[in-house]
Amino acid sequence: MATVELSLTRRELIASVLGAAVAQSACKDTQPRSPVPGAIVDRAVHAGHALREGSLPLHTGPFRSVDVAIVGAGVAGLSAAWRLAAAGVQDVVVCELEAHEGGTARGGRNHVGAFPWGAHYLPTPLHDTGPVMRLLHELGAVEGVDARGRPHFAEHVLISEPEERLFFKGAWYEGLYLRAGASAEDLAQLARFESRMAAFAAARDARGRKAFAVPVAHSSDDGEWTALDLLTMAQWMAQAGFTSRRLQWLVDYACRDDFGTTPESTSAWAGVWYFAARQEGAGGRAEGYLSWPEGNARLVAQLARSVTPRQWLRSTLVHTLEPMDGGCRVHAVDTATGAPVGLMARQVVFCGPRFVAARVLAPWRKAPPAWLSAFTYAPWVVANLTVSAPPQGRGFPLAWDNVLHESRSLGYVVAGHQEERQARNGTCVLTWYYPFADTDPRAGRTRMLSAGYEEWEALVMADLLRPHPELAHTAERLEVMRWGHAMVRPTPGLLWGEARRAAQASVGAVHFAHTDLGGIALFEEANHFGVRAAESALADLGRKVESWL
């Protein structure tokens, strides 16, 4: 059996990706171990190349005519399909590059159970309004609504306690903020930070809009708060005198976890938004987080029920959109057979990210839009590790989210956490997350893709063996997904600058939707823009509908 030995370069790799602490303990571990069997499971990288080179053949007809062509079956595309179905539009086609829908909210399944490949939770909405609540009602996740319009959710879809634990110097602690050993000054700063965020949460503008709301489009555009978008979160922290290392760790973790960025590269508006958008201020707070073993793939499945088998064009790469009188031509290829596909759509809802839109829309291919460079994307790696026994460790017991304080990874989530009582020796799946937050996204992407299975296995295991040495024996299989453009980065100026506004405008019969139009990678943003684009298409089709937004 082959064994993994840590070469010098391997150590350097671990240090540069996960940090010195992980590399150090990986080196101490001189015992050779057999590598965990597994594979890299991402495939779509090739399609990206084909698009970039523009080498794909245009379809020459005949063109199948449809009322609406939706390109991309992520949350945005499926939300658009859902909106159209509700309006009774049936002549719809949904083109998706992958064989399965879901995009970055896709889920997987093996003999142990379901697990997420990307998005894994949804914070509970504060009010019983908007399309996300409509979807949650459809899903049967809502138990009732109180007199003040606040929804209550079915207990089994709210993330069960214990929600989070933190690994620090050999033991696990409850929660995300490291209270053990915090000084009086640390705790005072935490309290001050929390009250600043509660004040931001309570803030409303003259029109009664929340200063920081979900989706971002519902937030106030008043300069009093949008001015924060010109600072980085790190600058804001410094200006506000938040010098506590523990607090800085919490904010750094928040930025990496939600945006794939560091406080040094995150807009202060986005940083504050993370802490303030989910609460009302004045005590009102979201009930918690909704989650399922397969993560947000459960929501994807619910949305996808509105797409009929005939409407699907899976494994279909749309490479060119040619807007013309009376609609838009859609040129695509079947990625399985290489056969060209052509549609003549009266309306197109394009639900891929900006950098793809810029390559696909024929006019933009010649003259790239000015806003393009404002949109940058953090690469992420998600790994699912099947283990024969749930990991435990010293201190606080296994939680849903298990965070490693001294590592640059985000730790792991236990996919089966919401299930019934777990056996101490039962199999389960751990979902490990790593954002390339510390490097320039392009450099991160190169590093991520140049590392193959062997390197990623070494990285994931180096990270997880620190808290759980027993994984050397209990790890059964590892699958790794490398997301090249996982999350749009809310860098200073993106959220309230001109680029994002300009990018939202339709071009002829082509309407755009994707979470990146919100400047933040989030279910609610993708859903908002999907519904919004579908409603624009409906209006252009001459259908009068009441907006869900």
Add this chain to the structure above:
Amino acid sequence: MNRSLLFVSVLVIATCGLVYELIASTLASYLLGDSVTQFSTVIGVYLFAMGVGSWLSRFVERGLAQRFVEVELAVALVGGGCAPLLFASFTFTDAFRVVLYGSVLVVGTLVGLEIPLLLRILKDQVRFKELVSQVLTFDYLGALAASLLFPLLLVPRLGLVRTSLLFGLLNAAVGLWSTWLLAPVLPAVERLRVKAVVVVAVLLVGFGYADRMTAWSEEGVYPDEVVFARSSPYQRIVMTRGARGFSLFLNGNLQFTSVDEYRYHEALVHPAFLRAGSVRRVLVLGGGDGLAVREALRYPEVERVTLVDLDAAITSLATGYVELAELNGDSLKDARVEVRNEDALRFLAEDTGLYDVVLVDFPDPNNFSLGKLYTTRFYGLLKKRLAPDGVAVIQSTSPLFARRSYWCVDTTLKAAGFWTEPYHALVPSFGEWGFILAAHTERPHVRELPQGLRFLSRELLPTLTLFPADMSPLPAEVNRLNNQVLVHYYEEEWRRWN
């Protein structure tokens, strides 16, 4: 050289050797269960190791006396430390068996070296005929002493950890003493004495901390002799036997003691039966020991009892362990009883039947997995399975020791839409214990108590619902999956009593 003193050493050495062997086998059967296997494998390995030691003695050419003293000191350290070491390895590592057989091998080998070395040291001074007879006589006498002292005096009085350290000290004393006895043939006496003193000091310190070490380990948990121990995928199951009958522990928490379990199970079962409209269909959640089922089967109207207990190890213990099967009256073998080894939450979510009486008898909510079984989610599912005139009862920990926890269960049941009636009973081995009746609406008594009860009576029943001031209701939050407040209350409250 004083010969009789040397023979006393032989006696001590032999006693020590056997004691270590007994400690290892006892500990192995405490912790791993199945004493026959543990005793025979440990003894087998030990004897084999002694053989190895005797064989190895041939390679000791010079400095016999010095080697002998060193072997004594090594046995003292390893043998004396074996009980604390084994307990610690069981509690803190996964390598208990490796440590067990490893230490048995080491101690056995060292003990195996002792007698051959001694025989060779003495061979020039005593006639061979006499030597062999004397040494072996004392050797076997020592073995006899050990095998009598160990169960009668040592384990009950000192416990395993202290016994082990004590005999380590005796071994070390022999080592130290031999430096005088064998002084004429020892080259570097001073150095050996220093070593011996260090070993004695280490063991003495250990002896001083024995209580604390014991408290860590399982030995401290069980007051009585362990007669059965086994780890299932879900929990550690231990049965002990003592003057007050036998007891079942799950993960170290007492589930019942045979002398007074009737108080607990009568109080758990009958108040619900008295009020249920019909008692044809009974559901028991938890309670795999079969004792609650025994009480339920007292009612001839009962047609079917469904027992749902996650752990097959418990339900098979209830039918297969003779004394327990006698205690529960072979209830789980009754034709009316169906045993299902499933998670109760999942069972409730998937089952479609209705039940007239539901007995909820889970271990206390001392961890998050058990806490799930006390949430509004769980009670909401339970409510769907309860017949319109049905009654459920929930064992709800002690209203005296864990007052807020107890009332938290009541609050949670009410939040799930139940009418409730809290009551309590005194079960000496537990203390004041609490239960809560739950039904869709208030239920009157519609049935008489069965014959043959030893605790409950018609007159006693109304007094059980009276709560003295120190157990009276406390405000508590509703226990939900996403807050698990009960686990936090429980931990905080029981910590105060421990």
